[in-house]
Amino acid sequence: MKVVIMGAGVIGVTTAYYLAKQGVKVVVIDRQTGPGLETSYANAGQLSYGMSSPWAAPGIPLKAVKWMFMKRRPLFIMPLLSPTMWKWCLQMLRNCNAESYAINKGRMVRVSSYSRDVMPDLIADTGIEYDGRQMGTLQLFRTAKQMKASKADQAVLAEYGSPYEVLGRDACIEVEPALAEVRGKFVGGLRLTSDRTGDCRMFTIALTDKCIEMGVEFQYGQTIKAIAVENGKISGVDTEIAGRISGDAYVCAMGSYAVNVLNPIGIRLPVYPVKGYSVTLPVTNDAFAPQSTIMDETHKVAITRLGDRIRVAGQAEIVGYSNRLGPHATDTVRHVIGDLFPKGGDLSRAEGWTGLRPMTPDGTPVLGPTRYENLFLNTGHGTLGWTMACGSGRAVADVVMGKPPEISMEGLTAARYAR
Known part of the structure; x- marks a missing residue:
């Protein structure tokens, strides 16, 4: 065959x-x-088994409107004259309800959990190296409101058997010691202990x-x-x-x-392309650099440690099949790494990248x-x-x-x- x-x-x-x-x-x-x-090529580097959730969720339409007006916005929609794009957006909006979210979440978790279970066998059989780590993901909350809202995510994680820990500020610092330098910028976090990291390419x-x-x-x-x-x-x-x-x-x-x-x-x-951005920069001081993945809940930006490098990825732009990397395209991800880990890496040597995520509306x-x-x-x-x-x-x-x-x-x- x-x-x-x-x-x-x-x-x-x-x-x-x-x-x-x-x-x-x-x-x-x-x-x-x-x-x-x-x-x-240069995605976030997260193996996000605990965060396998559809973007289409209750409350997202209102959040999306607010994000559009943020200075460092996680979402941007270009009003293209594209029936395909607007049809896809409408289909996504139709999935922004509790019933659809539960169905779609269950389907996604089924695939991601299976992937989590079979990947170790592949690594054992092949012996390949990919800057992998197994230290979980820390979803970092800058406000008490975000911390409170995470209870809904905790319920879903518990339902699907995804292990997690709710952490206060000091406990977050125990997991990611470099955050002690910016302890006033966050209130706590949600740690997804089964998540892993690694360089996809x-x-x-x-x-x-x-x-x-x-x-x-x-x-x-x-x-x-x-x-x-x-x-x-x-x-x-x-x-x-x-x-x-x-x-x-x-x-x-x-x-x-x-x-x-x-x-x-x-x-x-x-299936429609949703554009994302990343920068990759060298670690300059391990004591002040991230050790695994931190997800900044405010900006929807992931910071991931990949060996002697840091990958910072995020943003969602619905702009068609554009691969253009403009001069200010990575400003948001650069801001987040500079804000949370200012001494960990050399931003002056950051390599920018953009790619198209193949998204379904559900x-x-x-x-x-x-x-x-x-x-x-x-x-x-x-x-x-x-x-x-x-x-x-x-x-x-x-x-x-x-x-x-x-x-x-x-x-x-x-x-x-x-x-």
Whole structure:
């Protein structure tokens, strides 16, 4: 059996690994010059098992309006003349209710918890290094109001068995000693003890090398023109350079760009790009640097320790497929690292980056089968591609092989969008 995977980000590469483990011949194609060069390149570095929640939640519409007028706003929406964008926004608003939130949260936690459980086996089997740490995530509250509001999150965490700790100011400092320098800027936190951290791109590159050792073929510089359909089945993937690349089955793991090749063959997914930013800077003093991940609740910015570097990531911009990194685009994430860890890293040497998160309006990824018996999906993970990569890769690989996956696929497939 031969499987063609479209996309060499962390999602495509993990899918390739789990297929290769089952003896499948795998070909991975990507338009970039190597693996992990798009959304996987410089994301927040969080493996956020305890924070796997949909953005569409009760109260979010009002918060979103307030965020739009903040000086260092976590959200920006460009009023484009795009029916696709506004339809997606409307679909997201329709999910901002308690009933939908509970359903979507349950689906997301199912995938992220499975990913948490299977990733250690992958690491043990491959021995790959990726600047990983297992010290949890500290959600930092600057106000008592934020602290009080976190009780709703605590209830959800308890419901799904995600371990957590509610910490006062001094306890936060015990977990992240460098916060003692700014103790007056926060009141407490919520620590998600099962969360991990690591460099997603480093992981993707290392796993790619293992895949190559297992016989997986990677073809880079291959821009996909179209997916070819003959007699009700996928017959190949047409590329600009190599022409048609054919196999027995196909997996689309192209993130935000999946819709561009799926729409022409009648598969219409509400996956839309949500732009995010990050900066990566060197640690200058370990005693004043973060040790794991801190999530600044006010600015929705994550600060993550990756070996001798600090990754600071956040912001959400709904501006279409723009990859422009403007001169002031990273001002918010720079402000947060300078505000909370002013002595920990060298901002003058920070490397800025922007990427497109493939978001669904309900927050849940789109996995598994399609209307075509030999085409499968692994996309729409939003900000949680790194978190869900191993779980969704393994589940989709099992579906491709005709095996029942170890988690239920109910509500995870494209069928939930069928009308």
